[in-house]
Amino acid sequence: TVKIMIPLLIASLGVTLAFKMKFWNIGAEGQIIMGGIFASYFALFHANWNHWLLVIVMFLAGAIGGGLWGLIPAWFKTRYDTNETLFTLMLNYIALNVIVFLREGAWRDPGSQGYAKIARFNKNAALDKVFGIQFGWVIALILVVVIAVYLNRSKQGYEISVVGDSENTARYAGINVKKVTIRTMAISGAICGLAGFIAVAGASHTISTSTAGGRGFTAIIVAWLA
Numbered sequence: 001t002v003k004i005m006i007p008l009l010i011a012s013l014g015v016t017l018a019f020k021m022k023f024w025n026i027g028a029e030g031q032i033i034m035g036g037i038f039a040s041y042f043a044l045f046h047a048n049w050n051h052w053l054l055v056i057v058m059f060l061a062g063a064i065g066g067g068l069w070g071l072i073p074a075w076f077k078t079r080y081d082t083n084e085t086l087f088t089l090m091l092n093y094i095a096l097n098v099i100v101f102l103r104e105g106a107w108r109d110p111g112s113q114g115y116a117k118i119a120r121f122n123k124n125a126a127l128d129k130v131f132g133i134q135f136g137w138v139i140a141l142i143l144v145v146v147i148a149v150y151l152n153r154s155k156q157g158y159e160i161s162v163v164g165d166s167e168n169t170a171r172y173a174g175i176n177v178k179k180v181t182i183r184t185m186a187i188s189g190a191i192c193g194l195a196g197f198i199a200v201a202g203a204s205h206t207i208s209t210s211t212a213g214g215r216g217f218t219a220i221i222v223a224w225l226a
Contacts, residue, residue: 002133002137003133003134003203005137005140006134006136006137006140006195006198006202007032007136007195007198007199007203007215007219008215008218008219008222009140009143009144009222010136010139010140010143010191010192010194010195010198011028011032011191011192011195011215011216011218011219011222012219012220012222012223012226013143013144013147013191013223014028014031014066014187014188014189014190014191014192014194014195014219015028015188015192015219015220015223016147016151016223016226017147017151017160017184017187017188017191018070018184018185018188019223019224020151020160020161020164021160021163021164021180021181021184022163022164023074023077023084023181023184023185023188024084024085024088025070025073025084025088025185025188025189026084026085026088026089026092026217026220027069027070027073027087027088027089027091027092027189027192027216028192028195028215028216028217028219028220029092029095029096029212029214029215029216029217030069030088030091030092030093030094030095030096030212030216031065031066031069031070031095031188031189031192031193031196031216032066032192032193032195032196032199032211032212032215032216033092033095033096033098033099033196033211033212034065034066034068034069034095034098034189034193034196035061035062035063035065035066035069035190035192035193035194035195035196035197036062036065036193036196036197036199036200036207036211036212037065037095037098037099037102037196037207038061038062038064038065038066038193038196038197039058039059039061039062039065039196039197039200039201040107040118040121040200040206040207041061042054042057042058042061042125043058043121043122043125043200043201044107044118044119044121047121047122047124047125048124049124051124054124054125055125055127055201058125058197058201059194059197061197062193062194062196062197062198063190063191063193063194063197064190064193065193065196066189066190066191066192066193066194066195066196067186067187067189067190067193068186068189069091069095069189069193070185070186070187070188070189070190070192071182071185071186071189072087072091073087073088073091073185074181074182074184074185074186075182077181078177078178078181078182092216096209096212099118099207099208099209099211100209102118103116103117103118103208103209104116107119117206117208118206118207118208119206120205120206121200121201121205121206125201125205126201126202126205127198127201127202134198134202134203135202136198136202136203139194139198140198143191143194147191156180156183156184159175159180160180160184162175163175163177163180163181192216192219195215196211196212199211199212199215
């Protein structure tokens, strides 16, 4: 139950930020995948680094990968008023096919004996365990506290609420709606990207087309129920 909870909780925290702003981020699936891809690069090609340095870099890379994938629809929304629901949804499938591209090409495991797959990570790139379960559950619980404080006790969290209630009111109050939108979606994507990092480093120890496994879509339901 805890293992299943980890990626669902983290991804639902990510989409919650966007939903609070009435930005319908249906792209958690793709953001999880991109976080996993960015983290996997270091696990596959820099596995000889110091363990803790490697894990920290993978953590940051996962956040950056997901954050960049979240920035794309936010930028188009603020620049061209595109439909974020369709945009984020389509980006999921682009991200999925980036894995296929890497699996069939540059990251293909030479020892796969004709079956296209990406190699498993070295143990040095795997997350440590706490009470017999990979460290991701600790990260997830810390994120719960951080996001709760961010939304309810910070100026930026207040701005998210105002923009979500009424963009016109936010502008009247002097809030830069475009800046808030881009910043919030970058954070939203970054948190989902962390779910991708934990999925590859803590659970499967590789990346594949099943890394997200529908968790990004289920996280939407989790967030709304919560």
